[in-house]
Amino acid sequence: DAGVTQSPTHLIKTRGQQVTLRCSPKSGHDTVSWYQQALGQGPQFIFQYYEEEERQRGNFPDRFSGHQFPNYSSELNVNALLLGDSALYLCASSIRRGGGYTFGSGTRLTVV
Amino acid sequence: ILNVEQSPQSLHVQEGDSTNFTCSFPSSNFYALHWYRWETAKSPEALFVMTLNGDEKKKGRISATLNTKEGYSYLYIKGSQPEDSATYLCAFTPNTGNQFYFGTGTSLTVIP
Numbered sequence: 001d002a003g004v005t006q007s008p009t010h011l012i013k014t015r016g017q018q019v020t021l022r023c024s025p026k027s028g029h030d031t032v033s034w035y036q037q038a039l040g041q042g043p044q045f046i047f048q049y050y051e052e053e054e055r056q057r058g059n060f061p062d063r064f065s066g067h068q069f070p071n072y073s074s075e076l077n078v079n080a081l082l083l084g085d086s087a088l089y090l091c092a093s094s095i096r097r098g099g100g101y102t103f104g105s106g107t108r109l110t111v112v
Numbered sequence: 113i114l115n116v117e118q119s120p121q122s123l124h125v126q127e128g129d130s131t132n133f134t135c136s137f138p139s140s141n142f143y144a145l146h147w148y149r150w151e152t153a154k155s156p157e158a159l160f161v162m163t164l165n166g167d168e169k170k171k172g173r174i175s176a177t178l179n180t181k182e183g184y185s186y187l188y189i190k191g192s193q194p195e196d197s198a199t200y201l202c203a204f205t206p207n208t209g210n211q212f213y214f215g216t217g218t219s220l221t222v223i224p
Contacts, residue, residue: 101158
């Protein structure tokens with residue numbers, strides 16, 4: 001039974017570019033949440049998707065957007081990249097309000 | 113912004129020693145407290161989910177307690193082994209939403 005899969009594992013982008021990160025949830029899970037972990041910080045909540053809609057959003061600017069597809073997979077898009085967007089981006093899936101998250105191993109984004 | 117604090121930030125212990133970490137969280141609007149174990153380059157692995165004041169959970173040599181009235185949880189590791197070396201994250205979920213608020217983690221190194 002596959003867990004949460006994230007792609008790519010690493011990428012390097014230039015300031016001002018746009019990036020798309022992808023996440024496939026664990027089988028049976030219908031909710032996907034995205035977190036950003038900057039160096040020395042705990043993971044910070046970006047947003048959560050359920051039934052293809054953004055259900056809750058953290059304190060992140062509109063440059064951060066997402067999407068959930070009918071098969072529950074999800075994308076995180078970041079526009080106009082800033083150096084400060086360099087971080088590990090974690091995807092977590094869950095059954096809505098049930099139990100805890102299952103995490104992917106993350107995408108390491110470096111903005112130069 | 114809800115504040116979740118973990119202490120100590122890092123810890124080095126000898127193999128066979130027992131150790132414990134602390135997670136402090138807001139005592140109001142409590143829904144759940146989660147502990148995760150995170151090895152480098154891997155996905156965070158769920159250890160415990162606790163929802164009731166006084167909860168105690170155990171998995172092998174690792175156990176956790178919860179005090180929701182005063183807003184803290186302890187994680188204990190008995191007889192530490194080198195394979196216990198990891199970062200231990202706690203996360204608080206309020207009853208006002210679905211997001212997790214993470215601490216910055218405790219990095220444990222067990223010296224053989």
